Amino acid sequence: MVRLLKGFSKEKQEEYNLTPDLFDVYSYLETYYKIQKELSKNLSYDSRMRKEHFDSKKYVKALSYMSSNNLKTIIDIQCKKDEVLTKLKENKERVADCNKQIKNIETLIKQAKIMKEHKTVYDRYKGADNSIFSKIAGASKEEYYNxxxxEIDKYIRAKSILKKLSGSEKIETKKWEKEKRELQTDINHLTFNQKFIKEEVSQINHIKYVVGEVNKDFGIDINIEIEIAYKKAIARGEKPSVKMALEEFQKQIKKEDRQKAWAKEHYKNKDHIHKETER
Incomplete structure (x- = not known):
């Protein structure tokens, strides 16, 4: 027998058990913003208007995101967050890869410049010989090198780096500069996309925050939510792995709560130390 939820009658508990859709994420959002509206009544008129306007925008934005991504339940939210975080990670990796390629190209261009600068000296060195006549004339290869x-060592080193990075000793500055411009364009696009991915993560985190706050306010045990959602998923023929996703959702909420509590305490102590110093 599942224990009664705090603040709910026995009849409501039974309704909750029989109709878990009643407590889908849309219900959480609606409940949360109703609570916020009630809280705003204690504010001054101007503050209340600002808060209600702000809350209304957040509410509509959350509903729009849920609808456009076909999200309804806790597991939908968790799976979506996993998907978006994977997308964010891949995007960051692509940016890092582009930056690495640009760095290599810049190295190629730099080494090509060194080779051009010392090419004349190196060519003379290559053309010199160690014959007896050259040595007598004081123009042997060894003497020229010394x-x-x-200059010669710089050329040799630059050529070695060039071959290592490009697989060839051929200088193709125009080609490299073109590739660099293309990579920079890719980075600009990826960075632009990353902004929207981060906004999506922020939106999901807000929805998760709403779920957590409503559960706290009503004394709802998230474990009950997980168990019901899990049974529903199994009934729909989904894989048991959904339970892992739900449990991950619970872990993340607890982790975020700990982080918030730590941050609150940290800044509280910091402010206290600052005030003590001022005295």
Whole structure:
């Protein structure tokens, strides 16, 4: 027998058990913003108007997001968050990969410049010989190297880096610069998309926050929600792994609560120390 939920009659408890859809996320949103409206009555007229306007926008935005993504239940929210976080991770990885490629291209361009700068000296070094006549004339390859060691070593090192990064010793500055521009364009697009992905994560977090706050206000045990949603999922023929997603939802709510509590205490202590210092 499932224990009674705090604040609910036995009849309401039975209705809840028989009709879990009654407590879908849409119900959570509606309940939360009704609570907010009640709370706003204690504010001054101007503050109440501002709060109600702000809450109304958040409510409509949440409803729109739920509707456009066909989200209804806790598991829908959790699965959507997992999907969006994966998308965010992939987006960040693509940006990092583009930046890495740009860095390599910049290195290629730099090494190509060094090679061009010291090419004449290096070509003379390559053309020199160590014949007896060259040595007598003081123009042997070895002597030429010793007198131009820095320039020759720079050229050799630059050529080695060029081959390692591009697989060739061929200098293709125009091609590299074009690739760099294309990569930068890709980064701009990815960065633009990342902004919207982060906004989506923020929206999901807000909905999860609403669920958590309503559960706290009404003393609803999230474990009951999980069990009911799990049974519904099994009845629909879904995989048992859905329970893991639901439990993950619960863990994340608890984790976020701990983080909020820590942040609140941290800044409270910080403010206290600041005031003590002022004294």
């Amino acid at each position: 007198s131009h060691k820095e």
